[in-house]
Amino acid sequence: MQHYLSTLEKSWYELHRHYQFSEPQRTFNKLIAAYSEKQRAYHTIQHLYECLVLLEATRSDLNDDHAVALALWFHDAVYDPQAKANELKSAVLFEQYLAQDLPTETVQKIERWIVATQKHEPTEELDLQFLLDIDLAILAASPERFVEYEQQIQQEYSWVDPDVYSIKRKEVLAHFYQTEPLYQTEYFQKCFEHSAKNNLREVVGN
Known part of the structure; x- marks a missing residue:
């Protein structure tokens, strides 16, 4: 658990250095709390950690590695196993937390990517391809x-x-x-x- 948290904190503050979030610690704490909710067993900080490790391995292949990292951070921020709109709600949460800190086109792109993790449909967009593959890497x-x-x-x-x-x-x-x-x-x-x-x-x- 502590190993995951130290890696996640490093990842988050690297994003903060790039984007200059207005409330980095508050948002980090809320995300960690979300990924630690009791209804989760797989969609936890372990999954987030595993995704971010793979991001590091593929970062040089990406066009916008910071945007992919942010999408990974938020792609399961809302997770209720009995609900069907988790990805959409996660995208909305991302907008609520960070829209004021990011360019509009970046917000729209990341929201679209988060929603795309629901169906994992084929895409020609390289960064989204990597995002979806990272999300499914657990199968391997x-x-x-x-x-x-x-x-x-x-x-x-x-x-x-x-x-x-x-x-x-x-x-x-x-x-x-x-x-x-x-x-x-x-x-x-x-x-x-x-x-x-x-x-x-x-x-x-x-």
Whole structure:
């Protein structure tokens, strides 16, 4: 936990140095509180941390790395497993917190990117491709982390009948397994595609 927090704080204040947020510590605290809410098991500061680590690995490939970082910070800022508008609400929260500190076109771009993490549809926009691939990178995690991830998702959906959950979850993972290619960027296709498909195959049963 403390390791995650120190890395996240470093990332956040790097963004502050670039954008000059008006209330950096207050916004940071609110985001950490959001990602620590009790209904979360996967969509936590662990997920945010893992995304930001991957951002560092791909930063040199991005056109606007700071905007991608901000989108990652806010993409799951609102998360209710029983709701369907989390991404839209996360985008609204981003605007509420930071619109006054950023150029209008930057706000609009990041809002659009946050909303795009709901459906993960193909795009020709390079930065958005990387954002979406980073969000799905968990599918290519080590077998141990992937098992943990599946347990965390199941915990978030503990309110669903177990038999129904099992069927629906397998449908979601089968969709990812059948998507060719799963990842949109050449970097993720080269480094992550094979591992992701192996993990998914274990669950889907193909």
